[in-house]
Amino acid sequence: MGRFLLALATILAAAHSCVAFAPIHGVGRPVVVAASRDVSLRASPVDVVLDVAAANGAIADSVAGMAASSSLILSETEAWVQPLSLVLGPTLNFFSFAMLCRIVLSWYPSANLNEFPFSLAVWPTEPLLRLVRGSVPPAFGVDITPVVWLGIFTFVNEILLGQQGLLTMKMKYGI
Secondary structure, three states, X not given: OHHHHHHHHHHXXXXXXXXXXXXOOOOOOOOOOOOOOOOOEEOOHHXXXXXXXXXXXXXXXXXXXXXXXXXXXXXXXXXXXXXXXXXXXHXXXXXXXXXXXXXXXXXXXXXXXXXXXXXXXXXHHHHHHHHHHOOOOXXXXXXXXXXXXXXXXXXXXXXXXXXXXXXXXXXXXXX
């Protein structure tokens, strides 16, 4: 199985653009479409296993059985999609967590925000909070701008990188 995964990773790394896998429902063994920059490639895992088996010798039956259990589509997407999602995902998650920390820190007004553990959440978020503080009035004397930013970051993360997010769909189906 290790040889199969290494060979599959080598094949995918050699591609000039991002390749993503998505299930094809109700399809047995699709044919391979001629490969070009503008045409998406269709293959089943059986075809991939057979190609790797032809190149590397015999593969264990369990790997072939596991690969033959479902069909996949190889969808060619632009090269910028996967790197953008790899950068955007951790960035949005960090800022969401930092805003959540700011919400919790607002419960303790006597905490010194310039001390070490608190400064990790305060310094990156303060410029963003300053942008919105003038527009969003405090509710019942409480600054709710971290809640607004937490909602924005969560919304953008879900729209772009969620299960049915735009970048996720672009990577899976080449939309």
